[in-house]
Amino acid sequence: MIWYKDNNSDIVVSTRIRLARNLDNTPFPNALGDKKAVSEKIKDAILNGNSTLAKDFDFIDLDSMSAPEKRAMAEEHLISPDMCSGTGKSVLINKDKTMSIMLMEEDHIRLQIIKSGCCPDEAYSLASKVDDVIEERLTYAFDPDFGYLTACPTNTGTGMRASLMLHLPALTMSDNISKLISSAGSLGIEVRGLYGEGTKAYGSLYQISNRATLGISEEQTIEKLKNIVGQMVEMEKKARAALEKDNADALRDRLFRSYGTLKYAVVMSSAEAKSLLSDVMLGQNMGILPKDGKIDPLECMILSEPALICGGKELPSAERDKKRAEFIRKNI
């Protein structure tokens, strides 16, 4: 099941493991002449391997998709935003959309596992299995000293980015989030917005991920991340309890108003939708708001993203904002 559907998790919304891999003796994609040939080779290794796992994948040539269709996939976090531009890129996605193998992103292979809730060990173990399946038939660019070689040196080593998406509305409201971001940074942990590097944390959703890939094992990386995320979860719980204790009326007022606005607005921007839906997530998780919508606020948030709400078509923003409001009104 795709990570955002029937996602009943509270503070840790989802888990993502990403492995960067490149083929031996082959230029990195930005210097590669025939991307299609290399992609075919990798595709073949996966789809025609012995593993039953491999049988599960669909191959999508991104050159055959329109720009809004690609953006819609990025909004679902099935491909990275970088995959939306340029040519010669493709992706293998499994049936339940928990695994995607991007070809010709920055590296030849970007293998991603994405699941709801907090499950970095499980996700890493799955990523490892798929990684092994590929490695059975292909040779990776690997250096005994450095580890996996990657286009960007910040990925060299494990090539792994482990990332947990956290919903931290109470820490955001109480303005403690910036302190938390900088102290996590000093521990080698990156805190970023919903769509990764350089994106804003709309909807109080933050991606917490490791920075180092060199001189640390995958297991140690995940342990460290779990440790720090565990502390963040405790801080968020305390911040929620404090809001409930010191500002119960103001909190209820804010959450119910957001709920009411979502149920009645006729026009709504993506940023506003995220912010109000985040309030509804918080309200439902704190037992303040009823869980009576057709779909959960997280799914509403993803499905009302600009490209997804337009069904992969290009629409003027005024029309998009009306479609979004209508979709949310009917489903929240």
Add this chain to the structure above:
Amino acid sequence: MIWYKDNNSDIVVSTRIRLARNLDNTPFPNALGDKKAVSEKIKDAILNGNSTLAKDFDFIDLDSMSAPEKRAMAEEHLISPDMCSGTGKSVLINKDKTMSIMLMEEDHIRLQIIKSGCCPDEAYSLASKVDDVIEERLTYAFDPDFGYLTACPTNTGTGMRASLMLHLPALTMSDNISKLISSAGSLGIEVRGLYGEGTKAYGSLYQISNRATLGISEEQTIEKLKNIVGQMVEMEKKARAALEKDNADALRDRLFRSYGTLKYAVVMSSAEAKSLLSDVMLGQNMGILPKDGKIDPLECMILSEPALICGGKELPSAERDKKRAEFIRKNI
């Protein structure tokens, strides 16, 4: 029926006629020693007169009422804000609360007729009848040259203030209201907020009244007022049509959001309530919002005023704002 209940009028919400009268050979209230004795004399003249009309009145000694109880009456427009302070004041109010006779305000007698909708002729004729009933048994301070003498020279002459309350949300939104106020001013017509002189026009409700009381008859005053108000009504209708034509989505969005906020908010100030309820009035009158509340938005607006919402008790403002939100949520 009190003017704001089941008030189905659209742009002209209510009509008020006020006559200022003083007894002959008696100092004005601000210089009067024994206010009670003069009040008794007037009360007796009204309650023991021959008219059946007179039998309808209840006498209320304002000295026996608490400050919040007096403010609640002022919020219902049954007494003027000035009646809330000072001592020795009283009021006679009829059963359906369309007539009130204030004693010892600025003048000995302030006779007020207040009704829903646009009915200045009817209201003036009723005021005249009550005025005649009183004059049968008392002698007014009247000068053949100046007319009725009053404490403040701005009322001398007819002693009449005819006032229509208008709901002008479209002219307010389109910012044409200030032009309208100044051009009405140059024609001797005063445009003021909901509670008269110096009050803000919360809820896009404006009181339009005559300025002159000298050198013009009551009938001429009312004719002039009706004429100018008729033009304002046309302007408001045009402004509404323009909003519908040029900004249909933005208009619907605003009105539905206001409706949703009123249905869900947990804490609400009086100013915000008026502004949102004004949107609901507009939306219902334009056929955009359903008329499905337990009570009309105008009644909601009046009954959620600070003193009325607290049931004539003194409550901290945080509690008042919760009570207001709850009352509106249940009734709108």
